[in-house]
Amino acid sequence: MTEAKDVSFVLEETTIADIQNAFDREQLTSEQLVRLYLQQISRHNLRGSKINAVIEMNPDALHIAESLDAERLSKGKRGPLHGIPVLLKDNINTGDAMHTSAGSLALADSYALEDAGIAAKLRVAGAVILGKTNMTEWANFMTENMPNGFSSRGGQVLNPYGPGSFDVSGSSSGSGAAVAANFAVAAIGTETSGSILCPASANGIVGIKPTTGLLSRFGIIPISTSQDTAGPMARTVTDAAILLGAMTGVDERDSATNKSVGSFETDYTKYLQNKALEGARIGICYDYCTKDLTPSEKERFDHAIETIKQQGGQVILLDSVTPLETEVWDYNVLIYEFKSGINHYLKQHTSLASITSLQDIIAFNKDHSADCLQHGQVLLEQSEKTSGTLTEPQYLDSRLNDLQKSKALGIDRAMKESQLDALLYPGETGYGFSAKAGYPSISVPAGYDSDGRPFGIVFTSSAFKEPDLIRFAYSFEQATLHRVPPKL
DSSP states (O other), rough: OOOGGGOOOOOTTHHHHHHHHHHHHSSHHHOOOOOOHHHHHHHHSSTTTOOOOOEETTTTTTHHHHHHHHHHHHHHOOOTTOOOOEEEETTTOOOOOOOOTTTGGGGGTOOOOSHHHHHHHHTTTTEEEEEEEEHHHHHHHTTTTTTTTTEEEEEEEOTTTTTSSSSSOSSTTTHHHHHTSSSSEEEEESSSSSTTHHHHHTOOEEEEOOOBTBOTTTOOSSOOOTOOOEEEESSHHHHHHHHHHHHOOTTTGGGGGGTTTTTOOOOGGGOOOOTTTTOOEEOHHHHHHHTTTTTTHHHHHHHHHHHHHTTTTEEESOOOOOGGGGGOOOOHHHHHHHHHHHHHHHHHHOOOOOOSSSHHHHHHHTTTTTHHHHSOOOOHHHTTTSSSSSSHHHHHHHHHHHHIIIIIIIHHHHHHHTTEEEEETTTTSSHHHHHHHHHHHEEEEEETTTEEEEEEEEEEOSTOOOHHHHHHHHHHHHHHOOOOOOOO
């Protein structure tokens, strides 16, 4: 094989289509591409600015790439992901030589017994699982005021656009920073409330938070049964759409996927339409959306609204979307569901004899407090105090309140009454409403503020409306082409 240094292929900002074209013209192999990404990670992950986005490499990545190259020659390619390197967040199981730890030292020696449902689908599609990305420990459900991107196992992820100065945001911070820094073509993140959308916006990339149940949650370290989902993170809407279609489908091990029957697609690229915003009715609760924005961010949001109008979209100003806009939120649903979910995960998915419950995790952290408790574990301890049976009235009341106010009295009502095709929010605003409802959203780059910090906008809609959101995001992306790679 040709050494990576002799390959003339330009790695920066390359897309899945670019790579497949190079494969087809025999200008590049998957094995060579993996080497190129290994060089990029070697140069920038832990050196210089120390992005620290990748927590572990797959020792078999080159072997997998070589086998996929041989298969391409003998049988042809499986599809658009054949030979494409992808990174997975460190809470997604891989039944291989890599650990799955959610950034926790308590699980630093944990090997998953088998692939997560979505990891298995990516392998079938021909993707090369290149490694695992660092993340906010326990998906930012360990303590209050945990720094975004920090884990006791992996350290601090930094934003490649402003290492040390710009927030990397959300718990899928490593996935966002890795994609932005061209460490892989794309990555998979997970979201309970904002953990894909926020780091996508903060790192100048595209992130899709799907309808809960569109993708299998089997084999993913959980927070919330009612809100968790995985989703793709990429530099373009096209690549995110390709990745999404590869992971959909019913998984008998995750009952939530049964509701996607008749709604899921295996190819979302057919919705990549340049003029999709023409005639679309996009709702904005402007006062709510802009009240916490800086003047520079507000300018970017206003510019995005004008772009939508210029593309033929109708911008509908709303007084409100949901009663949750004016309420002080509680996180009872997450507090109660975490214990139930993590105890089940530890019994079902790991071979660790010493860590089999949330109680064991808390005890481990106390025994290794210097390394594990730099920021405490308040949320873990609060969750441990619950019964783990989800029978408490406080939990049930909060769950029903969240559903009613995010769906029937929220997104569903707003969409129906104003005949909307989607809602629009600035980058890190409004994600909690779709999270509580289990509804889809997509974040797309909308430029940079006066300091050079990436800024994104988010399109949101009702259940299984991913096709519409992809259409709108692609139309906006193609009209603006805002993304500029960071200077590493």
